[in-house]
Amino acid sequence: MNVRRISCLLALVTLTALLAGCNRPQPVIGVVPRTTGTLLWEPLHLGIAETAHNSGLHIEWNGPADLSNVETQLNLFSRMQRDQLRGIIFAPEETLASRSVVLDAIKTNMPLVIVDDEVGPPAGPLLSYVSTDERAGASLAAKRIAQLLHGRGSIALIGVSPRSENGLRRQQYLEEDLAQIAPEIKVAVRVFGDANIPHQQQIAAEVLKRTPAVDLIVALTPFATRGAYYAKLASTPRSQVPVVGFDQDILFPVQTGDIDSVVVQNTREIGRIAFERMQQELAGKTPEGHTLVAPFLLTRETLTSPTITSLLAYEAYDWSSQ
Template sequence: MKSTPILALAVAALLCGGCNNKSAGTGKTRVAVIPKGTTHIYWKSVEAGAKKAADELGVEVTFIGPQKEDDRSQQIDLVKNQSLQNDAIVLAPLDAVALRDVVKEVSAKKPVVIIDSSLADSEGFIASYVATDNREGGRIAARALSESLGGKGKVTVMRYMQGSASTEQREEGFFEEIKKSPGIEVVSSEQYAGATASQAQDTATNLLTRLAEGDGLSVQGIFTSNQTSTYGMLQALRGKNLAGKVKLVGFDCDATFIDALKKGEMQGSVLQDPLNMGYLSVKTAVAKLKGEKVEATVDTGATLITPTNLEDPKISALIKTQLP
């Protein structure tokens, strides 16, 4: 394969408006999928779905994300660079505001499909938003926690990270729905877990220390809004011998969560469908490239798993797509 100077490739991409990258390589349409990160099993499921769609459609998919799920600058650079090499971009923005300008710039030349987490004021220029209905996911979690508490008690919420639209919407949905249970009081909701499981566990440990009351806690229920915050809280509860003594409803899937549900250490977790998200996002991007009509919003679904429904065939199948 002949080597071509990087500058020449960039100029060629700009001159063609970014729409004919497929003719410069293998002849296939090329789609870049840029997640928030690449280490969590959730993103590996998104990748599997994206590659499934690529195989069906005969297109090429590049899956590349930032090393850390709080590195906004690296993700912005990835969007810029991948837009020069691909016909369309699928992006899970780390920040609803910070990624807006680069997406608006790229979308003037080629389709950008947003997944997982929304982008602020982007309806006028993105091709589509393919994601979980995160607000409804938060409502599902609130109903589950309220039911497990019998509609009364004090609860705390450990949030994920400021600027993450998906988790902020889950938290907002939770607050909206929990208000419908007048016997439940949210006594703490200002703690942010952070981007990694270790940060989340440290935050959770400090929060539990503050909420300590005798051998237990001053709250009876806890909601956490993503995989890392749920994992960190579960490990902190276990570390203080409090797992199972307080009701915990989380978000996303992890082998540890399945074990905790079976042991009664968790009462529920709201699962997304990342495989379907990756699959539909690539199909939507390719359809847009073909000039076909695409939906402005595509809901990929949210499902509550509990100790009582783990053996349900549909639940088991969904869980399998999200575990190693």
């Protein structure tokens, strides 16, 4: 009788332990993009989510509803740190403004992966960087510009971004590459950008009206690209000045030809690698410090290519498992 009772008690203890294990919440990895619901950032979400599937880690995806909302983004980052999440994947909106919160997180040994920016602290066992290869992107754009202008002409650079380290590199690399491959193409206009699309439209409209006219507009951000598109739509007669943009935002203008081409970030691949780097940090392995992911050129001819359609797969993904 005693043996039977002991056996029953042992079975009960085992069952209780199993149930407790089943109810234990999964460790959470926070992800703070620059914004959500866009063609640029939702593929990042997909790349992270599909890599995290069956990893035993839960993803908390939370970013500002509006782009350029630096305060909200930093508050989300700080809240995740206070909640003691297991790690944070972070795409800073502004380099300098984000540096202090990253440094604070490093002091608490919070595993971090920084996406699409260089905030300053060197990579190490608990900090790694995954970014678009801006040099490769600038090369794609420079070759397209040289092709469109047959090696000579004048261009305007709009959307120059002084608040982002990667944005400044993008401009620098583009001008360097153009000087190498097409020295007879000159930059006639450089205009700083912001996240205000009506303002970017106004800037592009002024560029289209200037005398002497430029032969091509390079829009260095998605805001500037959209602004240039709207400016062309509003021009009378319709401007035929080609636009080469950066960072996918809208596809339709490429299909119609109002935007000639866009240098597209492979944010799905960036997300996949970022989560793998996070897993390495959590496992006590020092990850590769800096990883660059090649972008690609979106044109009317490549709109339906597998590379482009793979970025749109987030629309059909089963998000219920997250």
